[in-house]
Amino acid sequence: MLFNSIYFAFFLVIVYSLYWFLFNKRLSVQNCLLLVASYVFYGFWDWRFLLLLCLSTIIDYGFGIAIYNTEKRKKLFLWLSIVNNLGILGVFKYYDFFATSFAAFLNYFGFHANPGLLNIALPVGISFYTFHGLSYVFDIYRNKILPEKNFINYAVFVCFFPLLVAGPIERAWHFLPQIKQERKFSYRKSVQGLQLMLWGFFKKIVIADSLSPIVHSIFRDNANQPGFFLITGVIYFSIQIYCDFSGYTDIARGTAKLFGFELLINFRFPYFSRDIAEFWRRWHISLSSWFRDYLYIPLGGSKEGTKKAVINILIVFLFSGLWHGAHWTFIVWGLLHALYFLPLLLLKKNRDNTGPLAPHSFLPSLRETLNILWTYILVCFAWIFFRADNMTQAFQYIKGIFTHPFYATESFDPPMYYLPFIIGIFFFVEWLCRNHDIEFFFFKFKKSYTRHAVYLFILFIIVVFGSFRENTFIYFQF
Amino acid sequence: MKRFIYKVVAFPIALIVFFYLYAFLGDGYSDEYYLRFTSPKQSAMILGISRAAQGIQPAIIDSVLSTVYPGIDMYNFAFSLGLSAYGPVYYRAIQQKLKEDAGKGVFILEVTPWSICAAPANPNDSSAFEEEGRVLDQLHFFNMNPNIDYLFNCYSSPYINLVINKLDEHPFSLLHNDGWFEIKAPMDSLAIANRTEGMIYLYQNDFYPRFEFSSKRLEYLEATIALLQQHGDVYLVRLPAIAKILQMEKQKMPQFDIIINTVAKKYNVPYYSFIDSCNSFSYVDGAHLEKKSGCRVSTDIANLIKGSLSN
Numbered sequence: 001m002l003f004n005s006i007y008f009a010f011f012l013v014i015v016y017s018l019y020w021f022l023f024n025k026r027l028s029v030q031n032c033l034l035l036v037a038s039y040v041f042y043g044f045w046d047w048r049f050l051l052l053l054c055l056s057t058i059i060d061y062g063f064g065i066a067i068y069n070t071e072k073r074k075k076l077f078l079w080l081s082i083v084n085n086l087g088i089l090g091v092f093k094y095y096d097f098f099a100t101s102f103a104a105f106l107n108y109f110g111f112h113a114n115p116g117l118l119n120i121a122l123p124v125g126i127s128f129y130t131f132h133g134l135s136y137v138f139d140i141y142r143n144k145i146l147p148e149k150n151f152i153n154y155a156v157f158v159c160f161f162p163l164l165v166a167g168p169i170e171r172a173w174h175f176l177p178q179i180k181q182e183r184k185f186s187y188r189k190s191v192q193g194l195q196l197m198l199w200g201f202f203k204k205i206v207i208a209d210s211l212s213p214i215v216h217s218i219f220r221d222n223a224n225q226p227g228f229f230l231i232t233g234v235i236y237f238s239i240q241i242y243c244d245f246s247g248y249t250d251i252a253r254g255t256a257k258l259f260g261f262e263l264l265i266n267f268r269f270p271y272f273s274r275d276i277a278e279f280w281r282r283w284h285i286s287l288s289s290w291f292r293d294y295l296y297i298p299l300g301g302s303k304e305g306t307k308k309a310v311i312n313i314l315i316v317f318l319f320s321g322l323w324h325g326a327h328w329t330f331i332v333w334g335l336l337h338a339l340y341f342l343p344l345l346l347l348k349k350n351r352d353n354t355g356p357l358a359p360h361s362f363l364p365s366l367r368e369t370l371n372i373l374w375t376y377i378l379v380c381f382a383w384i385f386f387r388a389d390n391m392t393q394a395f396q397y398i399k400g401i402f403t404h405p406f407y408a409t410e411s412f413d414p415p416m417y418y419l420p421f422i423i424g425i426f427f428f429v430e431w432l433c434r435n436h437d438i439e440f441f442f443f444k445f446k447k448s449y450t451r452h453a454v455y456l457f458i459l460f461i462i463v464v465f466g467s468f469r470e471n472t473f474i475y476f477q478f
Numbered sequence: 479m480k481r482f483i484y485k486v487v488a489f490p491i492a493l494i495v496f497f498y499l500y501a502f503l504g505d506g507y508s509d510e511y512y513l514r515f516t517s518p519k520q521s522a523m524i525l526g527i528s529r530a531a532q533g534i535q536p537a538i539i540d541s542v543l544s545t546v547y548p549g550i551d552m553y554n555f556a557f558s559l560g561l562s563a564y565g566p567v568y569y570r571a572i573q574q575k576l577k578e579d580a581g582k583g584v585f586i587l588e589v590t591p592w593s594i595c596a597a598p599a600n601p602n603d604s605s606a607f608e609e610e611g612r613v614l615d616q617l618h619f620f621n622m623n624p625n626i627d628y629l630f631n632c633y634s635s636p637y638i639n640l641v642i643n644k645l646d647e648h649p650f651s652l653l654h655n656d657g658w659f660e661i662k663a664p665m666d667s668l669a670i671a672n673r674t675e676g677m678i679y680l681y682q683n684d685f686y687p688r689f690e691f692s693s694k695r696l697e698y699l700e701a702t703i704a705l706l707q708q709h710g711d712v713y714l715v716r717l718p719a720i721a722k723i724l725q726m727e728k729q730k731m732p733q734f735d736i737i738i739n740t741v742a743k744k745y746n747v748p749y750y751s752f753i754d755s756c757n758s759f760s761y762v763d764g765a766h767l768e769k770k771s772g773c774r775v776s777t778d779i780a781n782l783i784k785g786s787l788s789n
Binding site: 185468 | 481482485489492493496497500634635637642
């Protein structure tokens with residue numbers, strides 16, 4: 001079930017009504033409702049994958065208790081859990097890629113290999129819910145949290161429907177206490193939830209989905225596009241993927257707020273980053289912090305010498321790329337970011353830009369502007385690999401930017417020529433909120449009627465300029 | 479909580495009202511079909527595929543036939559090969575659009591080999607026809623203004639295009655209120671040659687190898703004639719195209735004219751074919767008549783109808 005579908009609207013109304021009006025007396029019943037709703041939500045894609053989700057939930061629940069109850073076999077159970085989670089990911093997501101790559105490697109050296117491929121569909125959101133499970137057992141192993149005794153509570157943690165298919169990747173210490181706590185309706189929280197949803201739908205339906213066909217056609221026909229279009233294509237893709245993914249996150253966070261939950265923040269206006277380190281503190285925060293906590297730091301982080309730190313960074317970004325998909329393009333995307341990041345680490349400049357952005361003035365300083373621009377160019381360059389179907393297309397695309405004529409003489413008839421204006425307004429609003437959340441923008445309008453007028457205006461913009469083709473979210477494939 | 483619920487309900491209501499009013503702005507520039515589903519039921523129609531949609535101009539027919547059919551108000555309800563080849567979907571659409579108690583109507587049915595051919599492995603499997611699941615199949619309401627059904631289920635562009643296309647100084651097309659789909663493409667010889675080349679390629683590489691005669695479609699052509707005869711006079715028309723395309727049609731269905739003549743005799747309806755005079759017309763792309771030629775063909779059809787009535 002997609003957030004941007006009419007089914008979700010009905011689903012949300014039904015679940016919300018039952019949750020607050022019928023089952024509001026008992027927390028356990030509310031949690032049961034959330035679990036059933038989450039399974040229905042997930043089952044809409046493919047009910048068969050529900051079995052996998054249930055199995056993964058049951059196993060991690062069991063390992064969580066087992067790790068806590070034994071000191072002797074603690075490590076064994078942890079490893080069993082890791083093998084189970086990564087095994088599921090490996091079979092469904094990575095097996096075909098590694099088998100093909102290994103066969104190609106053998107073929108290169110003259111050995112004929114014909115890999116038997118599984119060719120199975122990738123269950124939606126598998127990378128997200130396995131990472132939920134992994135973080136849970138890691139935290140129990142490290143005595144950061146106690147295992148959850150109540151299976152329903154744990155299952156809701158793993159598969160709460162707003163975050164099930166594309167995150168944010170929640171942590172047990174943050175989310176489980178909320179599940180166990182009695183929830184009271186909060187007017188302000190509900191309003192904030194709807195504000196987030198409104199903004200998320202605007203990003204997804206108006207911007208991301210409108211850019212999608214343009215980006216698709218430019219990448220598909222990149223061999224015949226002039227350089228200017230190729231540059232436009234990658235800029236548009238950078239905006240598309242941001243609006244698509246952060247739009248999803250906003251809707252997820254907003255929906256969660258309607259039910260009384262707070263999810264982790266996943267984006268903090270990443271294209272205003274002043275360096276790559278800051279970009280990774282602003283982009284897909286729940287994933288980058290996951291890798292930091294469960295991979296980088298356990299590997300030793302930067303505390304065991306420069307050489308080890310460099311290797312650790314390479315490993316983290318390599319896995320970050322691989323997490324997105326079993327393709328060389330994602331691996332190169334990850335490694336490119338590692339290359340961008342390493343100079344900052346080596347020069348100890350990776351924490352230079354942790355403070356607010358232009359806190360005392362409306363515009364950034366010249367230095368900040370140049371830094372933002374340079375970071376954005378680096379990010380865009382890496383996006384080419386991320387978006388390309390394969391490495392050949394990525395290199396062809398980059399080559400085309402520099403070798404094709406810059407502009408075609410035949411008339412450029414950009415479809416949806418109003419889009420740059422909408423994108424401009426969008427980034428203006430984001431800039432206003434650069435050191436806050438999007439609610440800051442809405443509550444800037446002090447009078448309630450002006451605020452309502454703004455809501456209506458955005459709704460009208462969504463209806464009139466939106467693309468209602470029920471396009472799926474990009475991050476569902478990961 | 480009550481306050482919250484009231485507000486939450488108020489916004490969708492405001493939105494629905496806004497959208498309903500906004501939809502009235504849709505017109506012939508919105509897209510190539512919308513207007514056809516906002517008009518009321520019709521008692522005189524031009525039916526067929528895109529050749530008829532672009533080539534037969536209702537206003538011309540009306541002007542010639544008004545003396546023999548007083549108050550005639552022709553409506554072009556032809557679409558395209560992918561949507562309105564004769565079959566169950568188009569038949570249902572015609573039924574929905576047909577004004578049944580309006581006295582004697584006039585119905586011009588354009589026929590080509592393609593409109594009684596189908597592409598599936600079994601060309602008589604109507605559940606696999608191209609039009610299944612597309613606009614005419616999806617639509618429940620054919621005569622509603624504004625047509626929310628169409629806008630929700632079939633309109634694939636952002637709704638801003640309902641109004642923004644009319645701002646285009648050189649629009650590619652315009653759907654008139656009488657259903658005529660006017661192509662406003664550049665008509666210099668180079669542009670025509672390019673489009674014709676593309677159209678021939680399409681016929682050669684897509685239509686010709688894929689499509690086969692479908693007796694199911696022929697059945698539906700007959701059913702359509704039988705249906706419309708209950709409400710007025712029916713005329714069968716074959717429109718011209720460039721010789722190369724007609725040659726392909728001849729190769730695909732050498733018996734086409736015999737089949738149609740047999741149907742015409744069976745139902746006692748006239749059949750007018752313009753393929754012998756194909757060289758005297760000009761085309762937008764080889765398959766579709768250019769505006770002035772369309773005007774001429776429309777006049778000729780009307781005069782033939784008028785002549786048949788006076789005989």
